[in-house]
Amino acid sequence: MSITLDQVTKRYQGVPVVNDVSLEIGDGEFFVLLGPSGSGKSTLLRAVAGLSGVDHGRISLHGRDVTHLSARERGVGLVFQNYALFRHMTVAENIEFALRVRHVRAAERRRRRQELLRLVALEGMDERLPAQLSGGQQQRVAVARALAHKPEVLLLDEPFGALDAKIREELRRTIRQVQRELGITTVLVTHDQEEAFALADRIGVMNLGRLLEMGRPHELYTRPATRFVATFLGAANLILALQTKDGIRLGDTSVTLPTAGPPHGAREHEVVAVVRPEEVEVAPARETLTSAYLARGVVEEVMFTGALQRMRIRLEDGAEVAPFAYSNGDASAYLEVTRTQHEQRAYQVAPGQSVAIGVRRVHVLPTPLSSFTACATSETLTDALSRQALLVELASRMKTRISTRVEPRLGMPGAARDASAAFAGTTVIASLPDVAHQAEWLLQRGAEQVLVLPENAPAPQRVLIHWADEPVRGPTLAVSASVLRHVSAEAVYVGILPDRTPSAQRPHGMRALLDARSEAQAVHGLEMRTELRFGDVAEQLARRLGEAPGQMLVLGVCNVSGLAGRFGSLLDAARWPVLIVRRESEGPALVSAISEPSALAQS
Amino acid sequence: MSFRQPSVLPGFELTLGFTTFFLSAIVLLPLAALVLMTASMHWSDFVHVVLSPRAVGSYRLSFGASLLAATINLVFGFIIAWTLVRYEFPGRKLLDALIDMPFALPTAVSGIALTSVFAENGWIGRYLEPFGIKVAYTWIGVTVALTLIGMPFAVRSVQPALLEVQRELEDAAETLGAGRLYVFRRIILPTVLPALLTGFTLAFARAVGEYGSVIFIAGNLPMKTEITPLLIVIHLEEFDYKGAAALGFVMLVISFVVLLTINLLQAWGRREPVKAAR
Numbered sequence: 001m002s003i004t005l006d007q008v009t010k011r012y013q014g015v016p017v018v019n020d021v022s023l024e025i026g027d028g029e030f031f032v033l034l035g036p037s038g039s040g041k042s043t044l045l046r047a048v049a050g051l052s053g054v055d056h057g058r059i060s061l062h063g064r065d066v067t068h069l070s071a072r073e074r075g076v077g078l079v080f081q082n083y084a085l086f087r088h089m090t091v092a093e094n095i096e097f098a099l100r101v102r103h104v105r106a107a108e109r110r111r112r113r114q115e116l117l118r119l120v121a122l123e124g125m126d127e128r129l130p131a132q133l134s135g136g137q138q139q140r141v142a143v144a145r146a147l148a149h150k151p152e153v154l155l156l157d158e159p160f161g162a163l164d165a166k167i168r169e170e171l172r173r174t175i176r177q178v179q180r181e182l183g184i185t186t187v188l189v190t191h192d193q194e195e196a197f198a199l200a201d202r203i204g205v206m207n208l209g210r211l212l213e214m215g216r217p218h219e220l221y222t223r224p225a226t227r228f229v230a231t232f233l234g235a236a237n238l239i240l241a242l243q244t245k246d247g248i249r250l251g252d253t254s255v256t257l258p259t260a261g262p263p264h265g266a267r268e269h270e271v272v273a274v275v276r277p278e279e280v281e282v283a284p285a286r287e288t289l290t291s292a293y294l295a296r297g298v299v300e301e302v303m304f305t306g307a308l309q310r311m312r313i314r315l316e317d318g319a320e321v322a323p324f325a326y327s328n329g330d331a332s333a334y335l336e337v338t339r340t341q342h343e344q345r346a347y348q349v350a351p352g353q354s355v356a357i358g359v360r361r362v363h364v365l366p367t368p369l370s371s372f373t374a375c376a377t378s379e380t381l382t383d384a385l386s387r388q389a390l391l392v393e394l395a396s397r398m399k400t401r402i403s404t405r406v407e408p409r410l411g412m413p414g415a416a417r418d419a420s421a422a423f424a425g426t427t428v429i430a431s432l433p434d435v436a437h438q439a440e441w442l443l444q445r446g447a448e449q450v451l452v453l454p455e456n457a458p459a460p461q462r463v464l465i466h467w468a469d470e471p472v473r474g475p476t477l478a479v480s481a482s483v484l485r486h487v488s489a490e491a492v493y494v495g496i497l498p499d500r501t502p503s504a505q506r507p508h509g510m511r512a513l514l515d516a517r518s519e520a521q522a523v524h525g526l527e528m529r530t531e532l533r534f535g536d537v538a539e540q541l542a543r544r545l546g547e548a549p550g551q552m553l554v555l556g557v558c559n560v561s562g563l564a565g566r567f568g569s570l571l572d573a574a575r576w577p578v579l580i581v582r583r584e585s586e587g588p589a590l591v592s593a594i595s596e597p598s599a600l601a602q603s
Numbered sequence: 604m605s606f607r608q609p610s611v612l613p614g615f616e617l618t619l620g621f622t623t624f625f626l627s628a629i630v631l632l633p634l635a636a637l638v639l640m641t642a643s644m645h646w647s648d649f650v651h652v653v654l655s656p657r658a659v660g661s662y663r664l665s666f667g668a669s670l671l672a673a674t675i676n677l678v679f680g681f682i683i684a685w686t687l688v689r690y691e692f693p694g695r696k697l698l699d700a701l702i703d704m705p706f707a708l709p710t711a712v713s714g715i716a717l718t719s720v721f722a723e724n725g726w727i728g729r730y731l732e733p734f735g736i737k738v739a740y741t742w743i744g745v746t747v748a749l750t751l752i753g754m755p756f757a758v759r760s761v762q763p764a765l766l767e768v769q770r771e772l773e774d775a776a777e778t779l780g781a782g783r784l785y786v787f788r789r790i791i792l793p794t795v796l797p798a799l800l801t802g803f804t805l806a807f808a809r810a811v812g813e814y815g816s817v818i819f820i821a822g823n824l825p826m827k828t829e830i831t832p833l834l835i836v837i838h839l840e841e842f843d844y845k846g847a848a849a850l851g852f853v854m855l856v857i858s859f860v861v862l863l864t865i866n867l868l869q870a871w872g873r874r875e876p877v878k879a880a881r
Contacts, residue, residue: 051774071777078778084771088793098779149780 001063002027002153002185003048007527008057010043015461016490018044019209020057020527025202028183030176032196035206036232041189044206045155048187050074062152077146077184081158083138085130091117091141092126098149116144119178136167143175147182154179156188160195172198193233197221205229208488211525225366226485227399230274235336237280238399240371240425241273241364248273248364250294269448270370270424272400274363277338281358282313282349291358297335299353309344311337313357368475369449369482371425372402375442377410385430390457390577397486402428411438423447426579430455436564436571443560443582449479452571452578460552460577465493465528466541467556467581468566473516474523475583476556481524483554483579491528493517494544496537538570545576552577558584637855640848652838652846653853660826661834664742666857668830669810672749673757676806677799680757687758688765702758705751710815717748718820740822745830748816753806760802764795797869804865811858 003025010018018040025031033041046052048059050071058067066074085094093100095116099109117123120140130138139159146154159175160168176199179186190196196203197217204214205228213220213229224230227238242249248271283289286296297313313335335357349355372395374386382404385391395402405427411434427447429438431454439450463484467476484491493516497509513530520526533540545551553570555578557563563580564571571578641649652658687699705713721728721738728738738744768791776786814832821828831854838847 046774049774049778051777071774072780072782074778075780076778078775080771080775082769082771084769084775086772086776086790097776097781101780101782101785145775145779 001025002029002061003031003187004058004060004063005044005048006058006060008044008047008054008059010040010047010052011055012043015488017209018047018054019488019490021206021209021211022057022525022527023204023211023214025185025187028185030179030186030188030199030201032200032203033187033189033206034191034193034196034203034232036191039206040209041191041206042157045157045187045189048153049076049078049155051078075149075151077149077151077154079139079142079146079154079156079159081161083130083135083142083162085138085142085145087130089129090126091122091128091130091133094130094141095145095148097145102149112148113144116147119147119181120144120174134167135163136171139163139171140174143178147178147184152185154184154186156186158189158191160190160192168195175199196233203233205232207232207485210485212485223363224274227272227365227367228485230363230365231399235277235338237275237277237335238365239273239275239362240401241271241362242268243271243364244268248362250359250362268422272365272367272370274365275335275359276361277310277336279359279361280313280335280337281360282311282337282339282355283347283358284356286356289356289358291360294357294359297355297357299349299351299355300334302349302351307341309339309341311339311349313337313355315357316354367482368478369398369400369426371400372428372451373405373423373425374402374428375405375407375410375423376430377406377408379404379406381430382406385428385453388453388455388457390459391428391451391453393459394486400425411441425449426451428453431571431574433573435574436568439571439580440560440563443557443563443580448582450580450582452574452580454575454577457552457577458550460487460489461550462548462552463487463489463491464541464544464551464553465491466496466537466553468537469556469558472556472558472581472583473519476554476581477516477520477524477526479556479579479581480528480554481520481526483552484526489552491520491526493520493528493530494541495530495532496540497532497534499535501534538567542570545570545574552579554579554581556581556583558582634855637848637851640845641852644845644849648845649849652849657825657829658831658834658850658853661829661831662853662857664745664828665811665831665854666861668742668745668749669807669813672746672753672810673803673807675746675750676753676757677803680754680802680806681761681795681799683754684758684761684765688762702755704755706755710752710813711819713751714748714816714819717744717751717816721747721820739820740824740828742828744820744822745817745828748820749810749813752813752816753810756805756809757802760805761795761798764798768794800865800869804862807865808858808862811854 001024003023005021005023008018008021009016021040021044033044035041043052047054048061050066050069050073054067058065060066061074061076086097089097092113095113096104096109099112104112113126114123117125120143122137122140122144125133125137125141130141133141139162143156143159156175160171163171172195175188188195188199200217202214203217203220205212205220207228212226213224220229221233224233230236230238239250250273280294281289281291282299286293295315297315299311300314301312303310315335372386372391374382374391376382376385386402386404391402405423410429423442423446426449427442428451429435429442431452432438435452439452442450463480465476465480467473480491493513495509495513495516497506501509509532513532517528517530520528531544533544541553541555545553553576555567557580560582644652683702687695687702718725718739720726721731721744723729723732723737723739725739731738736743738747772790773786776790781789812832814830814836817830818833821830821833823829823833831850835847835850838844838850
């Protein structure tokens with residue numbers, strides 16, 4: 001392995017900007033770190049170069065641990081977005097800089113310089129000053145300069161950022177060519193997915209300091225594991241769908257589609273489906289569709305973008321289709337569609353036209369968190385709840401919707417108002433004095449996740465994880481991992497043993513802790529710290545949560561009856577958000593069916 | 604050649620007129636008067652005044668101490684500017700504002716303050732005394748005073764240039780294997796050198812013309828701690844206007860030569876990269 005990162009964390013003023021990143025890059029590989037600005041990708045690159053230290057973790061280059069070596073001693077080649085050429089030196093002096101530092105003889109320096117200038121196609125430019133070159137040429141000089149001392153690793157930090165489209169593509173080709181010719185291990189940082197697709201052998205997608213997924217470009221595009229990757233790599237329609245025994249069902253139109261994902265167990269539950277714009281078909285009528293019918297819709301907008309036509313289609317009222325994740329309570333749900341010239345010729349559409357919509361291919365995200373439903377005893381309360389800042393922020397980051405549901409008998413004995421309507425996704429209730437009873441009531445009526453939300457809760461900086469019953473470990477970890485992908489927080493597993501635990505059994509407690517940790521890491525790519533406490537579970541958790549503001553708890557339970565009694569002291573009028581995860585103990589099959597296989601673990 | 608120049612600001616003729624007028628009234632005419640006054644002297648009188656041992660001693664002190672002070676300011680001004688530009692620390696803004704204090708203070712006040720601190724029984728002077736170092740009433744005191752009043756010029760000239768040295772350049776040099784000293788010598792220094800020279804020039808020019816602060820700390824012993832501006836004042840007090848003018852003329856010529864040399868050096872330094880670019 002050329003580059004090995006092991007649990008690298010870098011904090012800036014206490015906030016992790018790179019959060020537990022582990023990564024292996026092979027010899028001669030072209031690896032692209034892709035992410036929006038502020039995702040920590042450049043910080044990670046600087047850490048590899050040795051320009052900034054890390055707070056935790058190890059970095060190895062070719063098997064040599066360089067964590068504590070300076071940039072000078074690591075000797076990687078680094079190319080900056082703004083070229084960072086020495087302006088008072090000529091091209092020749094710039095390129096020879098690394099050689100001059102190493103006291104290489106003049107003749108040898110000249111030979112190497114000629115070779116590099118040929119490589120980046122800048123022969124004869126030796127005596128120019130950087131100011132006399134175009135941006136593209138300057139960046140070529142920067143590449144040549146970074147390669148002069150024959151580094152084992154080449155790092156490129158948004159090298160095309162300051163260039164215009166045409167030059168960008170030309171330079172991109174040059175860099176790919178140089179990389180192939182030299183067989184040098186290369187890491188490129190960018191926020192441009194097209195660039196990533198064009199260059200990468202493998203892509204790693206970062207967000208909020210975490211490395212979410214990595215894989216070959218095609219794999220990541222067709223089978224993303226997270227919402228973020230699905231929507232960041234190309235456009236995606238996220239649709240709430242129902243997972244059934246036979247496959248997935250979009251809305252009430254009882255159509256099952258072949259899914260690209262693994263089967264998700266027998267239980268019916270809400271899932272998030274990804275439909276790429278190019279996988280949507282439009283036709284005049286349902287009968288003329290060649291793919292599975294989804295709904296009818298009205299074309300809202302048609303845009304010509306050269307090779308492709310882009311459309312926005314609003315689903316017609318009355319179409320019994322699962323609400324679109326994006327719509328967020330808005331009645332109009334849009335579908336993004338792209339069509340080729342060929343498709344356009346076969347069936348012309350104009351804005352205002354009504355069309356039948358079909359879906360060719362659907363990919364189901366293995367995320368356990370689909371949508372949120374704010375639930376309370378009156379409409380005023382549900383409205384207030386659904387506007388809570390933390391909930392709105394979470395939902396928008398997850399690109400999902402918040403619906404509302406009034407349950408006048410919430411927490412009281414008796415059936416739900418409409419027993420047929422299951423509680424799909426995550427049910428959100430306000431933190432009230434008797435909230436534990438409400439949570440128990442909801443869980444008994446089929447809710448799988450209940451989020452107890454105190455008023456004006458801040459975004460969590462630490463997520464505490466605890467499961468009261470062992471069978472629910474997998475789902476709890478899956479839900480925790482999903483939450484942590486959308487907030488910039490650290491994860492802490494809190495294990496609690498009864499006070500009277502004989503010391504002989506304490507090692508068992510530690511074992512369980514370490515098992516949990518390795519499962520989180522292996523299955524979800526989730527790095528978490530562990531803590532062991534002694535005493536009553538609810539009391540210890542409440543005490544831990546009370547220690548600092550900005551904490552949140554993910555609590556896994558199997559046994560719903562008696563929940564209010566067990567966790568009443570923790571939940572009632574809680575000042576911190578608590579996400580309760582319930583799964584029936586149906587044995588290990590269910591656990592593995594729900595848990596979220598991470599792309600990190602697959603690769 | 605036309606005087607018309609396209610420009611964003613209108614009124615080239617008007618502004619040129621003002622420029623010429625003000626330069627003439629404030630700079631050129633008084634200087635011309637000085638030269639005329641000198642020219643009306645007999646050559647032997649002129650030589651007598653200008654080359655008297657007392658006058659020569661004062662030139663040596665004035666220009667020697669000024670050069671030394673400017674050199675000190677070059678080094679420490681750079682360090683201060685570097686600290687202010689590169690580091691974030693509590694009180695940085697206050698320190699930054701403090702730099703300008705010598706600008707605002709009446710020079711006599713700084714002179715008296717320095718004297719009281721560096722006198723044999725002053726706060727600092729009393730600790731230097733046992734080592735046989737006397738600051739007040741010696742050439743060292745003169746240098747200290749000139750350093751103080753020239754410091755803001757050096758710092759303020761270098762500061763903007765240092766801001767321009769991108770961190771990335773240093774990072775790039777470091778990844779290419781350069782040590783800190785090498786980075787300083789080959790990357791930072793070449794970039795800020797013109798600004799350093801400007802700071803040096805300004806500090807020097809200010810020091811040569813300084814009067815107020817020096818006379819308090821110098822002690823004003825003829826031949827030893829008497830600066831040329833003071834000698835001029837002494838001539839004036841004796842109503843020897845011509846002698847004063849002659850000394851002023853000599854200062855003018857020496858200052859002009861020194862400043863011209865530095866400016867030429869700078870111009871030559873600027874041309875160097877262009878030549879390499881050819």
